[in-house]
Amino acid sequence: MKKIYFIILCFIAFILPVKAFVTTYDRTADNNYGVNKKWEINESNINNVLRTPLVDSDDRIYDFANILNDNEIKELNDLIEEYEEETGFTFVFLSADNFYTSDIDNEDYAVDFYDYNDFGIDDEYYSGIILYRNANISTPYYAIYTFGETQLYYDDERLNDILDTIYNDFYNKDYMNGIYTLFDMINMYYKKGIPKELSESYIDENGFLIYKKAFIIPWGTAFILAYIVTAIFIAYNIIRQKMVVKAKDANEYLNYSSIHFSVRENRFINSHTTSHYRNSGSSSSSSRSSRSSSRSRSGSSRGGHGGGGRRG
Amino acid sequence: MRNKSNVLDNKCPSCGAPIKYIPSLNKWKCEYCNSEFTLEEMQKHNNASSLENNKKEIEDNFTDYVTYTCQDCGAEIVADSETAATFCVYCGNTAILKNKLSGKFAPESIIPFKKEKKDAEIAFTNVAKGKLFVPSDFTKKENIEKIKGIYIPFWLYDIEVFGNVECSATKVKHWSTSRISYTKTDYYKLYRSGSMKFFKVPVDGSKRFGNDIMSSIEPFEYNDLVKYNHAYLSGFFAERYDVSSEEAFSDARNRALESGKKAVLDDCKEFSSKTITNNNLNTSIIDKHYVLLPVWMVNVKYKKRNYLFAMNGQTGEFIGNLPLDKKKVFLWALFVFSIVFVGIIIISYITFLGE
Structure with missing residues (x-):
């Protein structure tokens, strides 16, 4: 009987995907709570630091929710290695199973994880990306957050594009497909370089994106306006050279005192009235939900970051 | 067919030289003896004929008459059937083909010239001023001299x-x-x-x-x-x-x-x-x-x-x-386009710096 159980267990172990486990460490004052970055640990953020799992930052994949099997982790590691070699940026994959109803909670969790685990420690601006998946069955969420110089390469528009593209894969839990797509896109955008809009922006010493509006030459507008003005100028001057205009009436020769109307009748036919509601004229301020490129909240991580996520 | 009798040549009542109407004076002036004459004075002279006289003249078959003889030098003047007054190409005298303006072609009235040739020359010279696409040599002297x-x-x-x-x-x-x-x-x-x-x-x-x-x-x-x-x-x-x-x-x-x-x-x-x-x-x-x-x-x-x-x-x-002048049109278009194009970019940049 024991043999049968053993065979069954071996069979189950063989056919089921092998799950990896993440090793975490304790945060103590002796190891400066596991934070070697320049963030000062004080009363305002100590709670956030302590609740953030301390992991080995040489790893890149932290699948707390066990959503990837060993093969998938291996594939993802290859992708990350290739990406980091190409860009010099750190890439972190983080999955968790947290009952977070708020996007901000998800963001705090993922961002603190990056900031308080020494990711990107070798880079002046701690540059890197974290792909975060909250696999909680009630509050599924996925997000990409950017740190340091990656905030320049992956602006809101590009991140939105990536998040929208991989939505179906993450929603259907086809993670690897989504991850492959994600890497294709982040590699593509990296090769495209920093968007023109951010070409004058830079990252400050704390990793915040300092937005400086870039001057974008309005080629199209200048061309169209110059074309219109030139056309009007040429037409006006050509018309000025055409002075011959055939007289079509004889107003100058009309003796106005000779005008005599024997019948002058204005017959009313009908009337029509239309009405429409007027605009009140009061302009309501529009509230736009935009994901800020740089955020810092009390208690949360100290560095600047960008990015956002989706429910699903 | 030649018709000598119907060619009228206005001559100075004083010296007999050809005489011209001067619009600014509203008089006829002889360029040789400097004498000036009013319409009444000219009418007294045989060279001028009144409307009443014209209407009394017998209407001829004008369309056949295309060659006339200058009263002054005897040269042949060729004019088409609608020309009523022209110039002798040899001596430059006015040749008024009076039978062309008689009978049913006799005008009832006339507004005499008030503007002289020099006014027309100035106007023609000025017509190109401020017009960007006029060929440079259009108002050259050669063309101005053609004014009649x-x-x-x-x-x-x-x-x-x-x-x-x-x-x-x-x-x-x-x-x-x-x-x-x-x-x-x-x-x-x-x-x-x-x-x-x-x-x-x-x-x-x-x-x-x-x-x-x-x-x-x-x-x-x-x-x-x-x-x-x-x-x-x-x-x-x-x-x-x-x-x-x-x-x-x-x-x-x-x-x-x-x-x-x-x-x-x-x-x-x-x-x-x-x-x-x-x-x-x-x-x-x-x-x-x-x-x-x-x-x-x-x-x-x-x-x-x-x-x-x-x-x-x-x-x-x-x-x-x-x-x-198509070349001028093209160059102006290029110039205006460039100025506006560059101007917009400069204004955009200044606006950008001001933000």
């Missing part, structure tokens, strides 16, 4: 326009409360019946000159119309009409009808919009006059095309379509 004064035959019509017109019209009124805006449109049918008179509507009586250019130099001030006298033609070319009064009238009629419609619409000013839906306007000729009107003209050939310019010899109104 011509008495153009015109028909002047006194016209009555009469009939009735039906219009659709609306009156629109807007008002509003605090929340609602209202627009009330009242629809009307308007009826007008009546008449109006036009006096001396001019139509060019020569096929040689386009009606467009002739109507562009209007109006002439008819107060200066004087009884026709051959003497006024001295120093100028002249044409006789080759468009009959009946043919020319259609132009005057159309113009009068157009103005008649405008006058009706002007009578309905209280309406916001009005459109003529039916018009039954007609015209009748009250009177017509055959007159010669003074025009300075120059015909310039540029790149195988003729450009005709005309100046009202009385008011100085100068008209003509100037040729386009």
Whole structure:
């Protein structure tokens, strides 16, 4: 009987995907709570630091929710290695199973994880990306957050594009497909370089994106306006050279005192009235939900970051 | 066939030299003895003949006469059947082919030139000023010298326009409360019946000159119309009409009808919009006059095309379509485009720096 159980267990172990486990460490004052970055640990953020799992930052994949099997982790590691070699940026994959109803909670969790685990420690601006998946069955969420110089390469528009593209894969839990797509896109955008809009922006010493509006030459507008003005100028001057205009009436020769109307009748036919509601004229301020490129909240991580996520 | 007797050459009553009409003096002046003569004085001389005399002359078959003999030097003057006054190409004297302006071709009145050739030359020189696309050599001296004064035959019509017109019209009124805006449109049918008179509507009586250019130099001030006298033609070319009064009238009629419609619409000013839906306007000729009107003209050939310019010899109104120098058009277009293009970019950058 024991043999049968053993065979069954071996069979189950063989056919089921092998799950990896993440090793975490304790945060103590002796190891400066596991934070070697320049963030000062004080009363305002100590709670956030302590609740953030301390992991080995040489790893890149932290699948707390066990959503990837060993093969998938291996594939993802290859992708990350290739990406980091190409860009010099750190890439972190983080999955968790947290009952977070708020996007901000998800963001705090993922961002603190990056900031308080020494990711990107070798880079002046701690540059890197974290792909975060909250696999909680009630509050599924996925997000990409950017740190340091990656905030320049992956602006809101590009991140939105990536998040929208991989939505179906993450929603259907086809993670690897989504991850492959994600890497294709982040590699593509990296090769495209920093968007023109951010070409004058830079990252400050704390990793915040300092937005400086870039001057974008309005080629199209200048061309169209110059074309219109030139056309009007040429037409006006050509018309000025055409002075011959055939007289079509004889107003100058009309003796106005000779005008005599024997019948002058204005017959009313009908009337029509239309009405429409007027605009009140009061302009309501529009509230736009935009994901800020740089955020810092009390208690949360100290560095600047960008990015956002989706429910699903 | 040659006809010597019908060529009139105005001569100075004092010295017998050729004499010309000087517009600024409103007199005839001899360039040799400096004598000046009024119309009355010229009429006393045999060289001048009055309208009454003209009308008494027997109408000949003018179209056969294309060659004349200059009274002064005896050279042959060749002119087409519509030319009434020209110049001898050898001695330069005015040759007035008086039988061309007699009988049914005898003008009733004439407005003598008030503007002289130098005025026309200045006007022609100035016409290109400020016009960017005119070829640089267009107003060169060679072209200016071609300017010549011509008495153009015109028909002047006194016209009555009469009939009735039906219009659709609306009156629109807007008002509003605090929340609602209202627009009330009242629809009307308007009826007008009546008449109006036009006096001396001019139509060019020569096929040689386009009606467009002739109507562009209007109006002439008819107060200066004087009884026709051959003497006024001295120093100028002249044409006789080759468009009959009946043919020319259609132009005057159309113009009068157009103005008649405008006058009706002007009578309905209280309406916001009005459109003529039916018009039954007609015209009748009250009177017509055959007159010669003074025009300075120059015909310039540029790149195988003729450009005709005309100046009202009385008011100085100068008209003509100037040729386009395509190279200049292109260079100006390029220049303006570049300036605007660069300007927009600079303004954008300055605006950007100011933000």
